[in-house]
Amino acid sequence: MTTAVDTTKPAREAPYEGPLLDVRDLHVEFVTRDGVARAVNGVNYSVRAGETLAVLGESGSGKSVTAQAIMGILDMPPARIPRGEIRFRGQDMLRMGREERRRIRGRKIAMIFQDALSSLNPVLSVGFQLGEMFRAHHGTSRKEAKDKAIELMERVRIPAAKQRVNDYPHQFSGGMRQRIMIAMALALEPDLIIADEPTTALDVTVQAQVMDLLAELQAEYHMGLILITHDLGVVADVADKIAVMYAGRIVETAPVYELYARPAHPYTRGLLDSIPRLDQKGQELYAIKGLPPNLLRIPKGCAFNPRCPRAQDVCRVEVPELFPVTEDDGTALAGRGSACFFWKETLHDR
Amino acid sequence: MAEPILEVKDLVKHYPLTQGILFKKQVGAVKAVDGISFDLMKGETLGIVGESGCGKSTLAKVLMNLERATSGQVLFKGEDISKLTGQALKAVRRNIQMVFQDPYTSLNPRMTVGDIIGEPFEIHPEVAPKGDRRKAVQDLLDVVGLNPEYINRYPHQFSGGQRQRIGIARGLALKPEIIICDEPVSALDVSVQAQVINLLDQLQGEFGLSYMFIAHDLSIVRHISDRVGVMYLGKMVEIGSDEEIYDNATHPYTQALLSAVPVPDPTARETRDRIILTGDIPSPANPPSGCRFRTRCWKAEERCSTEVPLLAVPELLKGPAAHQSACHFAEVRETAAV
Ligand SMILES: Nc1ncnc2c1ncn2[C@@H]1O[C@H](COP(=O)(O)OP(=O)(O)OP(=O)(O)O)[C@@H](O)[C@H]1O
Ligand SMILES: Nc1ncnc2c1ncn2[C@@H]1O[C@H](COP(=O)(O)OP(=O)(O)OP(=O)(O)O)[C@@H](O)[C@H]1O
Ligand code: SF4
Ligand SMILES: [Mg+2]
Ligand SMILES: [Mg+2]
Numbered sequence: 001m002t003t004a005v006d007t008t009k010p011a012r013e014a015p016y017e018g019p020l021l022d023v024r025d026l027h028v029e030f031v032t033r034d035g036v037a038r039a040v041n042g043v044n045y046s047v048r049a050g051e052t053l054a055v056l057g058e059s060g061s062g063k064s065v066t067a068q069a070i071m072g073i074l075d076m077p078p079a080r081i082p083r084g085e086i087r088f089r090g091q092d093m094l095r096m097g098r099e100e101r102r103r104i105r106g107r108k109i110a111m112i113f114q115d116a117l118s119s120l121n122p123v124l125s126v127g128f129q130l131g132e133m134f135r136a137h138h139g140t141s142r143k144e145a146k147d148k149a150i151e152l153m154e155r156v157r158i159p160a161a162k163q164r165v166n167d168y169p170h171q172f173s174g175g176m177r178q179r180i181m182i183a184m185a186l187a188l189e190p191d192l193i194i195a196d197e198p199t200t201a202l203d204v205t206v207q208a209q210v211m212d213l214l215a216e217l218q219a220e221y222h223m224g225l226i227l228i229t230h231d232l233g234v235v236a237d238v239a240d241k242i243a244v245m246y247a248g249r250i251v252e253t254a255p256v257y258e259l260y261a262r263p264a265h266p267y268t269r270g271l272l273d274s275i276p277r278l279d280q281k282g283q284e285l286y287a288i289k290g291l292p293p294n295l296l297r298i299p300k301g302c303a304f305n306p307r308c309p310r311a312q313d314v315c316r317v318e319v320p321e322l323f324p325v326t327e328d329d330g331t332a333l334a335g336r337g338s339a340c341f342f343w344k345e346t347l348h349d350r
Numbered sequence: 351m352a353e354p355i356l357e358v359k360d361l362v363k364h365y366p367l368t369q370g371i372l373f374k375k376q377v378g379a380v381k382a383v384d385g386i387s388f389d390l391m392k393g394e395t396l397g398i399v400g401e402s403g404c405g406k407s408t409l410a411k412v413l414m415n416l417e418r419a420t421s422g423q424v425l426f427k428g429e430d431i432s433k434l435t436g437q438a439l440k441a442v443r444r445n446i447q448m449v450f451q452d453p454y455t456s457l458n459p460r461m462t463v464g465d466i467i468g469e470p471f472e473i474h475p476e477v478a479p480k481g482d483r484r485k486a487v488q489d490l491l492d493v494v495g496l497n498p499e500y501i502n503r504y505p506h507q508f509s510g511g512q513r514q515r516i517g518i519a520r521g522l523a524l525k526p527e528i529i530i531c532d533e534p535v536s537a538l539d540v541s542v543q544a545q546v547i548n549l550l551d552q553l554q555g556e557f558g559l560s561y562m563f564i565a566h567d568l569s570i571v572r573h574i575s576d577r578v579g580v581m582y583l584g585k586m587v588e589i590g591s592d593e594e595i596y597d598n599a600t601h602p603y604t605q606a607l608l609s610a611v612p613v614p615d616p617t618a619r620e621t622r623d624r625i626i627l628t629g630d631i632p633s634p635a636n637p638p639s640g641c642r643f644r645t646r647c648w649k650a651e652e653r654c655s656t657e658v659p660l661l662a663v664p665e666l667l668k669g670p671a672a673h674q675s676a677c678h679f680a681e682v683r684e685t686a687a688v
Pocket of ligand 5: 407
């Protein structure tokens with residue numbers, strides 16, 4: 001529901017110099033019957049205009065909960081945010097008035113979900129749902145909203161958009177529905193898009209179409225993009241920089257080329273090593289031993305220690321902070337950090 | 351040359367589409383599997399890849415005799431098993447087992463792990479007489495790397511990777527010769543997938559198993575398979591050895607599929623030469639005439655809409671390019687390798 005209705009499209013704000021979004025020391029907990037599940041335990045990441053940040057991590061590591069906290073769509077309770085800041089253009093959204101926060105989350109930050117079918121309304125036509133974005137936020141007339149919807153559908157390459165604008169979500173294929181979700185996210189020309197596993201449910205040839213489209217539109221509108229995924233291939237293809245999550249924390253951050261060439265955290269190292277390589281055919285694959293942790297009982301010290309080939313006594317007692325990663329001679333490596341006491345050894349271990 | 355343990359000949363599975371409530375009238379059919387032939391050799395792993403809905407699981411179910419073939423033959427050691435019933439069917443079934451995709455729903459939540467793994471013994475008591483069953487189940491748990499003391503636990507007490515191991519233990523119970531794995535690791539975390547792949551590999555060596563391995567992760571399929579078959583819309587479009595398919599694919603669909611797979615190496619971004627297919631996969635109820643891929647194929651010509659290309663070794667191709675491919679214009683793609 002909107003009260004103030006502006007009919008003109010707001011002028012795009014001047015490019016913001018600092019990070020568009022800057023998440024600092026974010027904590028999210030869920031109160032459950034069995035105890036408090038600490039799903040996010042100190043996440044730090046940031047993204048600038050035009051930049052793609054990939055958030056990589058296995059199931060349950062807290063990727064989606066972090067995104068939901070940013071979008072303000074967590075159910076509280078059972079969730080609560082005991083600590084942290086979510087700064088958008090320098091201002092902490094957790095400490096803003098409701099109205100101001102709502103303006104940012106609806107318009108400046110948009111989200112694309114994994115499962116398009118369940119995030120589109122099945123009983124409303126696709127064109128109506130797209131047009132609704134303009135009617136609700138800009139007070140656009142019905143007729144004009146429909147034209148806008150067609151334009152957007154063409155933008156995301158839905159064939160015969162004019163004829164299909166009144167079709168319902170189930171009448172489109174999975175790849176087309178995901179493209180319609182992208183259209184929906186783009187409608188208000190946001191500064192930042194958060195895409196949570198946007199192609200996981202799609203086939204590889206369709207995934208390639210969708211990722212290509214997303215990258216093209218991002219460049220055109222100079223948007224920031226946070227891409228949540230567990231696919232090391234997709235990350236290598238599109239990310240500028242990466243944040244690796246494990247048990248609710250960022251354990252490593254690095255620019256994409258450096259992360260793949262020289263990981264500085266044993267978990268990242270293990271993930272990269274377990275990709276089947278051609279010269280390993282017929283041999284055993286490298287496998288990280290053990291299982292991802294139970295969030296109700298996160299191991300003491302470094303959460304990765306029971307699975308880590310490098311763990312020493314200190315890892316079982318102290319929680320490693322996100323140390324800056326440098327060259328041997330102390331030269332800083334921009335954007336690099338590792339939450340491992342032995343980042344130096346890991347970095348040099350070839 | 352190893353001998354075939356399973357010969358599949360022109361296998362067809364159509365699901366009828368009906369209309370009307372009282373008098374059901376067949377108005378068409380979903381051609382889920384539509385004339386597929388291949389051999390599975392003793393001790394080999396045959397990988398099967400292809401996009402969602404192309405008929406991989408249907409093929410597996412028909413081979414397992416969980417679904418009746420519409421037509422065609424499945425020869426197990428020379429004997430046609432596709433039309434067997436009763437006792438005869440039960441006896442062959444023992445030899446072909448399946449591991450399913452979803453470790454969360456394929457195990458009965460109300461049965462203990464011991465009962466789940468031991469259930470096949472109820473149907474085939476000759477494999478493990480009553481008194482030996484507990485021991486047999488514990489041995490199986492040990493083989494798949496689970497603690498034999500877990501025998502009385504329930505599925506929800508295990509992680510996804512552990513549940514998949516339970517599914518594998520159950521598949522091994524009757525000492526089959528063939529195991530069909532339908533997406534056995536896709537529901538698992540990246541860090542756990544490698545553990546299960548290694549286990550399957552080790553068991554194959556230990557028990558001389560033949561695998562049919564269905565998956566959509568092409569790098570895992572390459573790692574584990576001796577040969578790979580590529581399916582599109584109910585048809586096998588290309589089949590060959592690992593190098594023949596991955597380095598010398600001659601079918602445009604295989605080429606597009608391989609080129610679309612994201613490579614986990616950012617330095618490959620510049621050198622990649624992707625084929626972005628346009629259009630969507632047609633419905634298997636109404637597949638295109640001629641070559642089924644023609645509606646998305648950049649090479650398609652008049653002939654492709656009138657003449658069905660057969661899965662055969664193209665005459666003009668030599669060396670590793672000379673393997674079975676169902677395209678009128680089969681040819682190795684000349685690009686930088688990715
Ligand atoms: N409403 C809730 N109540 C209790 N726990 C929750 C709730 N929502 C999420 N969690 C827990 O928070 C943890 C993090 O979940 P999240 O969805 O962020 O994982 P993820 O990294 O996105 O994983 P995936 O790759 O599977 O999507 C999980 O262990 C999950 O069970
Ligand atoms: N019992 C059934 N009745 C009617 N149609 C069916 C039935 N089972 C499968 N189909 C259809 O047959 C086609 C092939 O399905 P199948 O499950 O074999 O595909 P798949 O290759 O295993 O796909 P996925 O990769 O998504 O598992 C699909 O179009 C599917 O909708
Ligand atoms: S801190 Fe210790 S346990 Fe954690 S990743 Fe580093 S070496 Fe391993
Ligand atoms: Mg998630
Ligand atoms: Mg399937």
